[in-house]
Amino acid sequence: MADQSFANRYETTLVPVIFRPWAQELIRRAAPSDGENILDLACGTGAVSREIILSNVKPGSLTGADMSADMLAVAKARAKAAGIAADWVEAEAGQLPFDDNRFDVAFCQQALQFFPDRVGALRELRRVMVPGGRVAFCVSQDLSLNPLLAAQAAALDKNNGPEAGAAVRAICSLTDGDEIGALFEDAGFSDVRVDSVSLALSHPDGRAFAEGALGGMHTGDKLSQLDAERQQRCIQDFLTGLGDCYDGVALRFPHVSNVITARA
Template sequence: MSNQQWQLSGSMPERYEEFLVPVIFTPWAQELLSRAALSEGAELLDLACGTGIVARMAATRGVRVCGADHNPGMLAQAETQSAGQNITYRQADAAGLPFDAGRFDAVICQQGLQFFPDKPGAVAECFRVLRPGGKAVFCMARGLEENPLMRAQVKAFAVHLDADEANAIRAVCGFADPEETGALFTDAGFDPVSVQAVTLELNARDAGAFVNGLMAATPASERIAALSPEARAALHSDILAGFGSCHHGKALRFPHVPNVVVAAKPA
């Protein structure tokens, strides 16, 4: 999968915010912010900020936040969602951040690193823009076998769409090795570096509506919209069936398992 396949455009950022952020990205924003343990007045870079859920939650805690993302559509949606909050946003390449050295107390990156074309360059840039003693907190999905959310989509897309669309979802789990992940941060100069498999149980009260959201907020959404109503219904049914025992009546309750990195820049 190319990095560009997850550069959502048009109405996609709005769908991402509406359907995916409440179920997936809000609980993880809370988790990552708790690990960053920022004090009021601290400065945070929300890297690959998407529609800005980490930035918005941090700002409510008195943290000064800058969100950075490569995608102008996501940034526009982030600005809409955070209207009235003291947050700045910048379009930026993760491997060439437009910030002075030593500016931030922390960098948080939620489900972004696996899509960066230059991962060593991006992590080195995070090291550069952190103050001594600053902290990088990242999370990236582990393998499909641990993540029914992506596994269900990959299986159904392979049947109803094609291998390319399935591989676009598979790429969410494309940087899952904890040793490789830890080495990336150690090589950039971080010390100590912790890489931990962390599980959150995520909840969608209306399973059918959530699967509709998955179908609408994916790089394959145009392909899905072009299907016949019968084909879309079959795809929807197979995604939902792919959650297996995580489907409880009307609701979904499923584990979501990434590697969480907490890495410090030496003081």
Template sequence: MTEINNDNDWQFAGIADGYEKYLAPVLSKWTDAMFEKTELSEGEDVLDFACGTGIVTRRLADSVDTPGTVVGLDVEPAMLEVARTTASSLPINVQWYEANAEQMPFSDESFDVAYCQQGLQFMDNPTDALTEAHRVLRPGGRLAVGVWSKLDDSPHYAALTAALEKFAPQQAAAAMRAPFDALSSPDKLRRCIESAGFEEVQTEAITHQVSYPSAEEFFRREVVSWLADPVGDLSESSRHAIVTMLERSLERHINDGTLQAPMKALIAWGMKS
């Protein structure tokens, strides 16, 4: 695993390490809500699909003493490599699978609970992945997922998208916008889950405050966590212009240099009858 040792670095070897260091801790603010909605019991078999660097499985180890089989699945080998390394010290044993969630390599009725935190909105066909989750759950099995609410519900990301639109290659703003567009309405999310066969589907919008040492550091963390490709080669002056625009547009969220802003996610849950 490549460590990011220098907190001033804008360039580094791979985004999975940046993701694990900076983004996974932010996302994990919403993990407890998924656990609460599914009421996991000892001995139950758990699937975390689109597991990334494995933050949900690590939080699982804190919340249930003896789960049954715990499986993390992701399509991206670099994310799984970080997941494997960080999970090696866990008190639970996690099995990792490199696979597309839209075609899961598991038999029917293999799990009691399935989670997908901030993964569905990146998939080509999220309904196919949910249909697969439904297939691999046992009758009575529970599903909980999380996706971002719409872009304007997270002002720092809305501001960053606007700044990228102005000063970065077009695909940077598009990459930033996409995960906030895909499933960000509660009705759309609920219908998508119901169309995969789940019942008693409910959604809840949950807002947490997220904080960064500065607007510049927020931007840098996004670059080294997932925007490296479209933004990594930006000139110093373009980066400076983006940071200046961020500082202006986020003024009311910046206090003594620290950026603190609300971020809204939708949690949805349902069951297989």
């Protein structure tokens, strides 16, 4: 089981900077309405679910599903603290414990690239969607377009070894828009649209973000494997690798993904 502190670092460091903005983008595109039954697939710590409520949508039901019990524990605690009513279900994307035609809208951010059987998981999602139901996904584009991820991979390569860097590169392992569109079509979705979207993201304290990001990536904590001196060296290499995206204090960087919308 993953370290619970990892899920907390993920929530406090990465969600406000990366996953909340992408949640807002997906919600804008799928436009959920009051009364609809909504699924937050591979929900992590519940960023999309919370943002749906913050956008003043009153869903008929709100369900978050994730394979990580620790991520779900944080999601549940955060939702409870915010007074958000949601069901949190431990499940893999390829084996969803829901009835057919259960959901009107489904969201999934930065997870499709990690599904072992992508088409199988999408077919399973289509099964639990009402006919004509809407889905919205986002998947990171190439490392060369994402300076934050490129700097992370390079710093980990140098200080932890290529296996650690490969964990970051896996985030950018499904980048071709045509390939992604074909996955959805093969799974039976229609009206499939794949758009390249770049969000301008920022954090006021680059070093604090670096410490959290290198220790709270959804590929796992790579920083704690190093002694204190090498940890600081890795953080500095990461910040240096950001180039113009780091001004010595704050981070400002583009984050580029493919955004997919489709109908079941």
